[in-house]
Amino acid sequence: MDTITGPSGPSELELWDLKDMLKALGDVARLQMVHVLAGVTEMRVTDLGELILINGHHISQPLISWHLRVLRKYGLVRTRRSGRVVHCSLDRARYQHCLALLREVAGEPDGLSAAARPASDDSAGGIGGLAHS
Helix, strand or coil, X not given: CCCCCCCCCCCHHHHHHHHHHHHHCCCHHHHHHHHHHHCCCCEEHHHHHHHCEECCEECCHHHHHHHHHHHHHCCCEEEEEECCEEEEEECHHHHHHXXXXXXXXXXXXXXXXXXXXXXXXXXXXXXXXXXXX
C-alpha cells in the first residue's frame, strides 16, 4: 500500500500538502501574520509590518516580505499590487483546508462542536487560536 493512512484518511498527496502548509506556519512571525490577517479582509504589507513584533521588536520590511513570500508559496496568503502599494490577505479557504486536514489526521471529526472539544487555555480554537472564518 502506497499511503500511510487507511481508506478513510487523507491521501498521501494531501499529507504532503499538509506538511507544506504546516512548514509555512512553522514560524512565530508567520503565525502572527496569519492571526492579524484572519481579523481583516485585506491589509497593506507596510501596515502588517507595523503590527508584527518578535521579542518586543518590529521586524524589518524585507523580512516581512520574505515571510509573506513563504506563506504565499504554500497558498495561505494572497497579495495584490495597486501601484506601489502591496496588499495582502489570508486565503481563508486554504487555511480552513489546512485545519480540516489536520483534524482528519488527528482523527477529529469536522463537525466537532466547541462543547465537545477538550478544554484548553486557548478558547479561540484552531491552531494556536487561529481558527478564524
